[in-house]
Amino acid sequence: MLIEKERTGAYVLEQRYPLPLSSAMPDVWELWRRAKTLEWDPQTDIPWEDLHPERYSAEQGLAAQMYWSRRTWGEYGAISESPALLLRFCLERQLPDLQFFFTMRTMEEGRHAEASWLMAERLGRYFSQPQNPPTVGAVGTHGVRRMAFDPETSLEGIFASLVCAAEEILIDVFKATVHKATNPAVRRLMELILRDEVRHIAFGWQCLDAWAPSFTPETVRNIEAAVTTMIENVEFRGYRNLWLAIEGGSATPAEIDADRISCEAGLGGNTPEDEMQVFPDFLRKIRKRMAPPCPACCTPPSSGARTPMPASAPSAPCARSRAPVWSAS
Numbered sequence: 332m333l334i335e336k337e338r339t340g341a342y343v344l345e346q347r348y349p350l351p352l353s354s355a356m357p358d359v360w361e362l363w364r365r366a367k368t369l370e371w372d373p374q375t376d377i378p379w380e381d382l383h384p385e386r387y388s389a390e391q392g393l394a395a396q397m398y399w400s401r402r403t404w405g406e407y408g409a410i411s412e413s414p415a416l417l418l419r420f421c422l423e424r425q426l427p428d429l430q431f432f433f434t435m436r437t438m439e440e441g442r443h444a445e446a447s448w449l450m451a452e453r454l455g456r457y458f459s460q461p462q463n464p465p466t467v468g469a470v471g472t473h474g475v476r477r478m479a480f481d482p483e484t485s486l487e488g489i490f491a492s493l494v495c496a497a498e499e500i501l502i503d504v505f506k507a508t509v510h511k512a513t514n515p516a517v518r519r520l521m522e523l524i525l526r527d528e529v530r531h532i533a534f535g536w537q538c539l540d541a542w543a544p545s546f547t548p549e550t551v552r553n554i555e556a557a558v559t560t561m562i563e564n565v566e567f568r569g570y571r572n573l574w575l576a577i578e579g580g581s582a583t584p585a586e587i588d589a590d591r592i593s594c595e596a597g598l599g600g601n602t603p604e605d606e607m608q609v610f611p612d613f614l615r616k617i618r619k620r621m622a623p624p625c626p627a628c629c630t631p632p633s634s635g636a637r638t639p640m641p642a643s644a645p646s647a648p649c650a651r652s653r654a655p656v657w658s659a660s
């Protein structure tokens with residue numbers, strides 16, 4: 332419906348009524364319920380009195396300011412782009428569980444942006460932009476707004492690339508390195524962001540699992556293209572970690588080294604060695620998780636599917652683990 336109207340240039344009217352609001356995806360509704368009860372406030376729930384920026388060298392302080400400034404830009408990107416995806420849900424008349432959860436998801440990204448900005452400020456300085464203007468293109472967007480309004484990109488592709496890949500690598504690195512944050516204020520902030528992000532990822536996988544039985548070969552190709560594009564054009568362009576861009580892209584040496592220096596000071600971030608360990612593991616994990624399910628060992632969810640389940644079973648053995656990657660608690 333949406334795609335045809337977009338192609339013809341017609342105004343896309345939201346078919347809102349009747350408006351049933353009962354939950355049809357209990358797992359997603361549970362994430363919405365938990366999100367409402369796990370509130371935190373960056374102003375009051377971080378032990379800012381334990382930050383003590385004066386205890387760090389000028390080089391360490393500058394690196395941490397750069398690292399937390401760039402995190403702010405990434406989180407702000409989620410604020411500025413998430414609503415586009417929410418509109419897409421409404422236009423496609425997705426189940427209400429998605430709309431409820433995603434409103435909270437956008438609010439939580441706002442909380443992460445405020446918290447990261449406060450951290451940079453309280454470490455001494457928030458940088459409001461990259462040092463070289465071309466770097467803006469690498470750190471400013473992960474392309475959700477473009478994909479959300481692109482009728483050629485399926486919702487499944489957006490979920491697989493944005494939620495199940497882009498957010499997953501982000502928290503894989505956070506989870507693998509949070510213990511290195513010896514500063515109590517930084518550690519607490521990372522833990523609180525991680526707690527929210529785990530729910531965001533669980534949401535993505537729960538939706539994909541529910542929709543998987545209705546995937547067509549075209550849907551699968553769309554997912555493959557979206558995930559590949561995200562990894563090649565977003566991750567390897569330096570969106571999350573500037574040194575992952577080819578030869579650092581247009582970032583300055585100080586920006587490229589900031590993550591390592593900040594990490595080694597215990598102020599957040601990660602080293603190239605961490606990344607070399609986590610990134611291949613992440614790729615292996617999502618390849619396995621996105622492998623086709625088979626009814627012999629995978630039980631498809633009974634609700635939330637976009638179309639009825641197919642009757643035929645795939646012949647290939649199932650390489651997929653349905654065990655949740657994260658606990659969304």
Ligand SMILES: [Fe+2]
Pocket residue numbers: 406409439440443528
């Ligand atoms: Fe976030």
Ligand SMILES: [Fe+2]
Pocket residue numbers: 409440498527528531
């Ligand atoms: Fe998130």
